[in-house]
Amino acid sequence: MAIIRKSVEEYWDKHPCDSEGIAFPEGSLEFFEEREEKRYQGQAFIHSFAQFTRWRGKKVLEVGCGCGIDLLQFARAGAEVYAIDLSQHSVELTRKHLELCGLRAEIKQGDGRDLPFPSDYFDLVYSWGVLHHSPEPSKVVEEIYRVLKPGGYIKGMVYSHNSPAWLKTWFEYALLKGRIFTSLSRVISEHYESPGTRAFTMGQIKQLFRLFSELKFEPAPLRELAFLKKHRALSWLANFYPRCLAAWMAVDGRRPERKRG
Numbered sequence: 001m002a003i004i005r006k007s008v009e010e011y012w013d014k015h016p017c018d019s020e021g022i023a024f025p026e027g028s029l030e031f032f033e034e035r036e037e038k039r040y041q042g043q044a045f046i047h048s049f050a051q052f053t054r055w056r057g058k059k060v061l062e063v064g065c066g067c068g069i070d071l072l073q074f075a076r077a078g079a080e081v082y083a084i085d086l087s088q089h090s091v092e093l094t095r096k097h098l099e100l101c102g103l104r105a106e107i108k109q110g111d112g113r114d115l116p117f118p119s120d121y122f123d124l125v126y127s128w129g130v131l132h133h134s135p136e137p138s139k140v141v142e143e144i145y146r147v148l149k150p151g152g153y154i155k156g157m158v159y160s161h162n163s164p165a166w167l168k169t170w171f172e173y174a175l176l177k178g179r180i181f182t183s184l185s186r187v188i189s190e191h192y193e194s195p196g197t198r199a200f201t202m203g204q205i206k207q208l209f210r211l212f213s214e215l216k217f218e219p220a221p222l223r224e225l226a227f228l229k230k231h232r233a234l235s236w237l238a239n240f241y242p243r244c245l246a247a248w249m250a251v252d253g254r255r256p257e258r259k260r261g
């Protein structure tokens, strides 16, 4: 299924990331504090992956900032931060959160396929959990490459097809509905977050990031571990869960330096 920009935008306008189930009124300081606490309770790995403090004084762009909780960490650490997201509602929440914390950032509503930033500009482009929701993810990656300085870094996370975590969605929307011939890809596309969501094979992930050098792929089984730890009888299994079956793949790479003439 081709991903339509409008439907992705509408979905994230209605369901801004990390904002469901928060007890406080949207936009209040307590709302933002609870969201931030919950995010890193479940996804502590993000700290070691993003290395927020490493980017002090550097230009950082977040593509698909959602509600900007990671963006806030870059700003707190002293980076010069910029962000873009398709969803106007998410952009407004991100602006409000940074403003309440007395932090500055340039945050725009827009499409990662056409970044409104100059070429060779950023030291880091960060994009956590975005490309698998985006129309034409390879165009977004090409734009990220363009706006990065030669030698600049990309850090991203995409959904990986390998994980049994997706079976839950398949059981719910295929098996239990008697549609047993429906493929896993179709179920993810029709029922997991915004319309058209994809989970990439390892080959597709390598192809997507092929422009970059020094690539490192780090499986991040955060969803799976959260599930196992929530169930007392299963929590011991969390220590043995094979990382290669992670539903999330964190990707780290560099735009190659220009060759000297």
Ligand SMILES: C[S@@+](CC[C@H](N)C(=O)[O-])C[C@H]1O[C@@H](n2cnc3c(N)ncnc32)[C@H](O)[C@@H]1O
Residues within 6 Å of the ligand: 008, 009, 012, 017, 018, 063, 064, 065, 066, 067, 068, 084, 085, 086, 087, 090, 110, 111, 112, 113, 127, 128, 129, 130, 133, 134, 135, 140
């Ligand atoms: C799952 S949320 C992740 C948000 C944030 N990075 C986080 O980790 O909380 C996906 C976000 O990507 C945005 N998005 C998807 N495709 C995009 C694109 N082509 N350009 C900009 N933002 C996009 C959506 O609007 C949504 O806010």
